[in-house]
Amino acid sequence: MKKGKILITGSNGLLGQAIVSIFTRESDFELTLTSVEEQSNINLNFNYIQLDITNKEKTKKAISEVSPDVVINCAAFTDVDACETERELCWKLNVDAVKNLIIATRPHNIKLVHFSTDYVFDGKNGPYDESSVPNPLSFYGRSKLAAENAITISGTKHAIIRTMVLFGIGNKVKANFATWLINKLSAGEMINIVDDQIGNSTIVDDLAYGTLKLIESEREGLYNIAGKDIESRLDFTYKLCEVFGYKKSLISVIKTKDLNQPAPRPLNSGLITLKAQTELGFEPMDSVESLQLLKYQMGF
Numbered sequence: 594m595k596k597g598k599i600l601i602t603g604s605n606g607l608l609g610q611a612i613v614s615i616f617t618r619e620s621d622f623e624l625t626l627t628s629v630e631e632q633s634n635i636n637l638n639f640n641y642i643q644l645d646i647t648n649k650e651k652t653k654k655a656i657s658e659v660s661p662d663v664v665i666n667c668a669a670f671t672d673v674d675a676c677e678t679e680r681e682l683c684w685k686l687n688v689d690a691v692k693n694l695i696i697a698t699r700p701h702n703i704k705l706v707h708f709s710t711d712y713v714f715d716g717k718n719g720p721y722d723e724s725s726v727p728n729p730l731s732f733y734g735r736s737k738l739a740a741e742n743a744i745t746i747s748g749t750k751h752a753i754i755r756t757m758v759l760f761g762i763g764n765k766v767k768a769n770f771a772t773w774l775i776n777k778l779s780a781g782e783m784i785n786i787v788d789d790q791i792g793n794s795t796i797v798d799d800l801a802y803g804t805l806k807l808i809e810s811e812r813e814g815l816y817n818i819a820g821k822d823i824e825s826r827l828d829f830t831y832k833l834c835e836v837f838g839y840k841k842s843l844i845s846v847i848k849t850k851d852l853n854q855p856a857p858r859p860l861n862s863g864l865i866t867l868k869a870q871t872e873l874g875f876e877p878m879d880s881v882e883s884l885q886l887l888k889y890q891m892g893f
């Protein structure tokens with residue numbers, strides 16, 4: 594007996610694939626996968642619909658035809674630096690497309706589960722809980738906050754999950770911080786790592802599991818779901834070296850300002866996950882546990 598129907602947008606991305614994997618293993622929900630590409634990146638037998646959520650009419654049609662109980666939006670423009678220059682595209686996907694999802698879900702009382710980020714904060718006084726006041730520094734952060742606000746005031750049944758520094762593996766997904774480190778360090782390349790960006794790195798499996806807990810609990814509102822350890826990128830990198838057996842001497846320590854990245858980063862960030870822990874029973878992995886899982890998943 595199936596528990597209900599879930600439609601996933603952006604199912605080909607890092608989070609989308611992890612959601613499909615965890616929900617298939619740990620729940621009885623009937624899943625419909627959708628993403629912008631013609632084909633699913635997941636080589637299993639799922640219902641798959643090609644869906645570009647920036648297309649309002651097609652989004653309304655797909656959601657009304659599938660008639661899910663929940664839509665999980667994993668689609669986003671996630672290249673933070675590119676968002677500074679490709680502002681129109683960023684807004685179209687991160688804000689206008691979310692409004693399309695609101696329009697498609699609200700009349701049918703479908704719950705919309707959406708993902709946001711610590712980039713809604715300025716990083717002056719993290720870590721942040723769900724009552725902290727946002728003040729985004731970057732265009733990406735502004736777009737994600739605008740989407741949060743659009744959902745919150747829309748009257749659509751919803752949950753918004755803030756997360757940060759996602760890592761993990763998936764089929765044909767873009768590199769993330771951990772996989773980039775592994776690529777460089779395993780090749781013996783020298784890398785520059787900042788010691789002034791603080792936050793919790795999050796293995797995507799943990800985020801997907803927290804999302805399942807949230808949906809099963811039928812709770813609504815804003816939740817932080819992220820890894821357990823709030824630490825610098827440098828400390829995370831040292832832990833990765835220990836777990837994977839790479840040389841720490843390959844790492845040069847630098848400051849964020851020396852990277853000259855187009856988008857400003859929140860430095861003293863981090864997400865407090867106490868609300869998800871107490872209300873959802875979400876237990877985040879610490880960095881070493883999540884890196885050990887990653888190592889296992891990569892077959893090392």
Ligand SMILES: NC(=O)c1ccc[n+]([C@@H]2O[C@H](COP(=O)([O-])OP(=O)(O)OC[C@H]3O[C@@H](n4cnc5c(N)ncnc54)[C@H](OP(=O)(O)O)[C@@H]3O)[C@@H](O)[C@H]2O)c1
Pocket residue numbers: 602603604605606607608609627628629630644645646647666667668669670671686708709710711756757758759760766767
């Ligand atoms: N990654 C992080 O560190 C991080 C941190 C905090 C929050 N988040 C949030 O977590 C969520 C998931 O991120 P992620 O890392 O899984 O992103 P991702 O790997 O970039 O996945 C996004 C997916 O959406 C697809 N997509 C792009 N345009 C689309 C469209 N018009 N219609 C439908 N699908 C479209 C992408 O396809 P293409 O690859 O072909 O473009 C990609 O498969 C996002 O809301 C993001 O803002 C991520």
